[in-house]
Amino acid sequence: MAGFMSYFGRRDTKQSARDAIIKLREQLQMIEKKEEHLQKKADQEYKIARANAVSNKPLATAALKRKRANETQLEQLRGQQMQLEMQVNTLESANLNAETMSAMKKAADVLQDIHRGMSVAKVDETMAQITEQREVANEITELISNPMGVDMAGDAELEAELSALEDEVLTDRLMGADHVPVHMPEGARVEKKPAMVTEDDEEAALRQLQAEMAM
Secondary structure (H helix, E strand, O other): OHHHHHHHHHHHHHHHHHHHHHHHHHHHHHHHHHHHHHHHHHHHHHHHHHHOOOOOHHHHHHHHHHHHHHHHHHHHHHHHHHHHHHHHHHHHHHHHHHHHHHHHHHHHHHHHHHOOOOOHHHHHHHHHHHHHHHHHHHHHHHHHHOOOOOOOOOHHHHHHHHHHHHHHHHHHHHHOOOOOOOOOOOOOOOOOOOOOOOHHHHHHHHHHHHHHHHO
16 A cells, blocks of 8 residues: 555656646746847837937937836846746756656566576576486487497497507508509619519429429
């Protein structure tokens, strides 16, 4: 109930401020119109005084007095106008401050409603639960991806197998290097080496010698 009355109290205050500003601006418009009228009268009296300054001095003097009276009223109206403008500015600034504070208060209430029931400890607990469930999901995925009975090799075994494959490939390449033709630049001289006699050639020569002796 107190909050309800406070809300309507604030609304009435804001409305009162708006009404006061409207009233002050209306008063300023009336003063501006009156100032315009007095200025015209002062200008007219000045023209009369100027026209009769030589031919009719009493009339010129009376015109100057009326001009001075109009100017005095103008000064008074300008003073009132300044006071009214200051009040308008003050009310508008106060009303703006009130609107700003009201908006900030509403935002604070919304934030309080959003964070209601939340705390740092509860957030930490929730994050821990999320991490735990993520780990459970990863374990389930691993179990599903690795059927029962299939022995998945460990990292050490995979590295050993890969190393053996590398050695095998390098050995094959080295063994096949003797059969790879070597590119020689043009003009290079290649020295011919005497052919080595293999064991098959030696056996053939020995059989031929035995045949000759038998003859």
